Amino acid sequence: MTKRSGILFAVCVAVAGLVTAVPPPATADAGARPAAAHLRWTGCATKAYPRLQCSTVSAPLDHDDPSGRRITLALSRVPHTAKKSQGPLLVNPGGPGGSGLTMAGFVASALPEEVAAQYDVIGFDPRGVGRSRPALDCVPRYFAPVRPGSVPGSPAAERANRDRTRSFAEACGRRYPDLLPFLDTVSAAKDLDVIRRATGARQINYFGYSYGTYLGAVYAKLFPERVRRLVLDSNVDPDDVWYDANIAQDLAFDARHKAFTAWVAKHDATYRLGTGPAEVERAWYAMRAAVERRPAGGKVGPSELEDTFLPGGYYDGYWPRLAGAFAAYANDGDQDALVEAYERFGAVDAEGDNGYSVYVAVQCRDARWPPFWNTWLGDSRRVHAKAPFFTWNNNWYNAPCADWPVAPLNPVRVSNRALGPVLLFQATDDAATPYQGGVTLHRRLHGSSLVVEQGGGNHGITLGGNDCLDSYLADYLAKGVVPRARHGRDIADAVCPRTPEPEPEPLADAPAAKTVRRTDSGSRGALLHRMLGTRA
Numbered sequence: 001m002t003k004r005s006g007i008l009f010a011v012c013v014a015v016a017g018l019v020t021a022v023p024p025p026a027t028a029d030a031g032a033r034p035a036a037a038h039l040r041w042t043g044c045a046t047k048a049y050p051r052l053q054c055s056t057v058s059a060p061l062d063h064d065d066p067s068g069r070r071i072t073l074a075l076s077r078v079p080h081t082a083k084k085s086q087g088p089l090l091v092n093p094g095g096p097g098g099s100g101l102t103m104a105g106f107v108a109s110a111l112p113e114e115v116a117a118q119y120d121v122i123g124f125d126p127r128g129v130g131r132s133r134p135a136l137d138c139v140p141r142y143f144a145p146v147r148p149g150s151v152p153g154s155p156a157a158e159r160a161n162r163d164r165t166r167s168f169a170e171a172c173g174r175r176y177p178d179l180l181p182f183l184d185t186v187s188a189a190k191d192l193d194v195i196r197r198a199t200g201a202r203q204i205n206y207f208g209y210s211y212g213t214y215l216g217a218v219y220a221k222l223f224p225e226r227v228r229r230l231v232l233d234s235n236v237d238p239d240d241v242w243y244d245a246n247i248a249q250d251l252a253f254d255a256r257h258k259a260f261t262a263w264v265a266k267h268d269a270t271y272r273l274g275t276g277p278a279e280v281e282r283a284w285y286a287m288r289a290a291v292e293r294r295p296a297g298g299k300v301g302p303s304e305l306e307d308t309f310l311p312g313g314y315y316d317g318y319w320p321r322l323a324g325a326f327a328a329y330a331n332d333g334d335q336d337a338l339v340e341a342y343e344r345f346g347a348v349d350a351e352g353d354n355g356y357s358v359y360v361a362v363q364c365r366d367a368r369w370p371p372f373w374n375t376w377l378g379d380s381r382r383v384h385a386k387a388p389f390f391t392w393n394n395n396w397y398n399a400p401c402a403d404w405p406v407a408p409l410n411p412v413r414v415s416n417r418a419l420g421p422v423l424l425f426q427a428t429d430d431a432a433t434p435y436q437g438g439v440t441l442h443r444r445l446h447g448s449s450l451v452v453e454q455g456g457g458n459h460g461i462t463l464g465g466n467d468c469l470d471s472y473l474a475d476y477l478a479k480g481v482v483p484r485a486r487h488g489r490d491i492a493d494a495v496c497p498r499t500p501e502p503e504p505e506p507l508a509d510a511p512a513a514k515t516v517r518r519t520d521s522g523s524r525g526a527l528l529h530r531m532l533g534t535r536a
Contacts, residue, residue, distance in 0.1 A: 038198035041077060049105025053077045059127070059194040061182050069178075073191055074131035075124050076101040078108035082117040087228060088199045089119040089477070090192060092126075093531045094210025094234075094460075096185070096362035097355035099130035103531055107207065110463040110524060115478045119205065124195060126188045126215075128358040134179065136357035138172035143348035143356070146301040149292050150392040151384070162373070165399035172361065173405030180406045183361040189219040196226060203228040205477070209460045209532055210234050210433060213424075214241070217414040217441065224418035229480065231473065233425040233462050237437030238444060241411040242363045243370060245437075246398055247383055252431035253394075254387030256313035256457055257281075259429070263316070264323050267504040271327040283330050284309075285388075296329065297339035300346075305338075306393045307346035313390075313431045314459040315529040318345065320505040327507065355533070364404035367411045373402055415444045421482045422448035425469060427456035427498075432534075439491060449482040449493040456498040460532045464525040468496035499525070 044054035054076050061069040080086075091103045104123030108116045125132040152158035172180060192215075196204045205228050208216040213232035220227045237245060261280040264271050274280040288302050295301040300308065308325075312318045321341065328337035348356070370376055376395060384391040422445050426438025435452075442450040451472050453461050462473045472494060475481040483494035 038200070039075070041079075044076065046102075046105065049078070049102070049109065051078050051108070052105045053079065054101070057195060057198045059191050061179070063187060063190045071127055072133040073124055073127065073195065074101060074133075075122060075195065076104040077123075078104050078116070078121045080118055080120050082114075084118070085120065086118045086477075087120070087201050087203065087205060088196070089121050089205040089207060090195065091121060091123050092206075092208040092212035092215060093533070094208070094212045095129070095355060095359055095533075096126070096188070096211050096215075097129055097358035098211070098531075098533055099125050099351070099355070101125055101130065106527060106531060107463065110528075111477065112474050115474050118478070120199070122195065122199070124191075126358070127191055128179065128183050128361065129354065130351070134176075135354055136172075136176060136179070136183070136361060137350070137353050138175055138357040138360075139168050140350070140353055142168060142353060143307075145299045145304050145342075145347075146295045147303040149302040150306060150396055151302070151388075152392070158377075161396050162399070165396055166403045168360070169364075169400040169403040169405060172357065172400070176361075177405070180361055180365065183358065184365040184409055185215055185218050185362060186222070186409070186412060188215055188362070189222055192219050193223055193226065202226070205229040205231075207231040208233070211236060213433070213441065214238065214414075217416075217445065218412045220419055220422075220445075221412055221414050221416055224416060227419055229477065230419065230422040231425075231462075231476065232422065232441065234430055234433045234459050235424060235426055235438040235441045236433050237440045238411070238414045239440055240437070241367045242398075243367070243401075245433075246394055247379060248434050248436070249432060250383045250391040250394055251387045252429075252434045253310070253313045253390040256429065256431040257284075257309070257389040259457060260309075260312050260316075260319055260322070263319055263501060264326070267323070270504040270506065271323050272331055273323075273327055284326065287326065287330055291338070296335040296342075300335075300338050300342045303393060304342050304346055306390065307348075308338075308342045309345075310390065310393075311345045311529075311534050313457075314532070314534050315525065316458060317502055317523065317525050317529065320502055321345075324505065324507055360398075360400050360404075363398065364401035364408065365406055366409060368408045369398075369401040369404075371402075376402060414441070415446075417446040419445060419447065421480070423472065423476045423482050424448055424450045425453070425462050425473070426450060427453040427458060427461050429455065429457035430459050430461075431457065432459040442491075449484060450491065451483060451494045451496065452492040453498055454495050458499065458525070458529075460528055461499070464499065464528045465523065466496060466499045472496075 039055045041053040041055045045052050056072050058070045060066045061071050091107045092100050093103050100123040104121045108121040128136045148160045203226050206216045214236040216232055262277040265274055265277050265280045268275045273283050288305055291300055291305050292302045312322045325337045325341035328334035380395040428435045442448050462469050485493045
């Protein structure tokens with residue numbers, strides 16, 4: 001990651017030029033009907049999003065059998081207010097398994113008012129998710145504490161985790177044998193076209209984060225003539241779907257965890273955990289060993305601790321509260337502070353159970369996984385030696401795919417020369433979708449433009465408070481304008497400075513972490529990252 005970042009900075013410091021994109025021509029669709037024939041929108045306003053509307057649309061479970069069983073997709077919308085509309089803008093927060101209903105309200109409120117006014121911003125719960133029906137939940141409370149420790153210190157410990165993940169796969173197969181063959185990215189992409197037809201639009205605009213970038217790229221491959229504008233933020237590497245992508249995550253999240261410990265060390269006057277990153281890192285692993293011996297508050301063992309600190313790898317706005325809980329436990333033995341942090345960042349509720357079930361179902365179905373368990377073990381041992389923070393936890397999170405009851409498909413080759421200009425955003429130090437994914441997708445989508453946040457480590461970078469990034473997004477959505485690099489050898493078409501790291505939050509004298517000022521809860525970045533979630 002560091003090497004790539006350095007190369008990127010060297011070749012991309014030139015000021016990017018701008019070119020006006022011409023959207024691909026609208027193509028007549030014989031199946032399109034007026035919107036009124038398909039969708040009935042009703043008010044579902046929230047305090048935060050008073051103009052939000054909701055609807056549903058029916059889609060085939062099996063798109064190759066359109067007269068067969070149907071499923072229901074839940075939709076949300078903030079309608080356009082400008083005299084002239086640019087059509088529907090479908091938004092997706094990632095996953096797979098992420099609910100997108102609130103996303104419509106967030107995007108419509110976070111974009112400049114004059115840009116949002118031109119679009120019907122539409123969110124949706126993908127098949128199997130949230131308010132769409134049927135919704136999956138293979139094993140309720142699968143993540144209830146205290147789970148077995150992720151790092152297997154003995155054959156018995158490894159068997160305990162292995163048996164647990166195998167039982168999850170078996171439970172999914174028993175509960176949803178008729179649904180699992182149709183939970184995959186291609187089916188979800190075809191659902192997007194059902195939504196398009198239901199709106200009466202000949203083309204859609206699409207804005208996806210994280211896994212939503214892969215969903216958007218697959219849709220564009222299947223229906224290139226139906227794509228008007230396409231924004232992809234924090235990009236899945238389409239060449240690594242999905243086993244290799246998870247190994248890349250293991251290494252990248254370890255690097256982000258080291259960035260966190262370096263930040264804590266820089267603010268030792270506040271947290272008193274060490275003046276150097278290595279010292280802070282030793283303190284963190286000592287905390288992990290302590291909760292393995294005695295889970296904090298009877299809830300936070302080593303697996304729960306990893307789950308609690310993992311969101312800090314997605315969004316550094318969480319670092320002050322995580323550091324406060326870390327300091328409270330390490331310095332004062334305050335177990336309540338660690339439990340509070342776990343309940344805030346790591347605990348999984350019923351919505352999370354649903355999201356995980358869909359995550360596993362889609363990833364296991366989308367592509368082949370190693371057929372031999374020894375491959376999983378060998379890779380995890382090798383990577384853990386370099387990257388101990390997340391590797392085993394991630395292994396067990398994805399391990400149901402080793403026993404999945406439905407045969408895998410082949411990943412879609414998303415290379416595409418049939419699109420108008422596409423706009424990609426990527427942070428150089430993103431851990432969930434490492435930087436190379438943005439470069440690869442940029443090369444696969446001919447004529448796309450790549451905007452890079454140099455030195456940024458957050459996952460999901462537009463509409464999170466970086467004015468430079470957001471200006472490129474607004475120009476593209478408003479006028480079809482994308483940046484173009486001045487030199488063909490440049491990787492990126494534009495480079496933005498990173499969003500500044502957070503400042504530490506002062507702690508009360510005692511108990512240490514309970515009166516931390518909660519500035520992470522109301523910022524735009526925090527709102528965005530709560531919707532994007534983790535494991536995306």
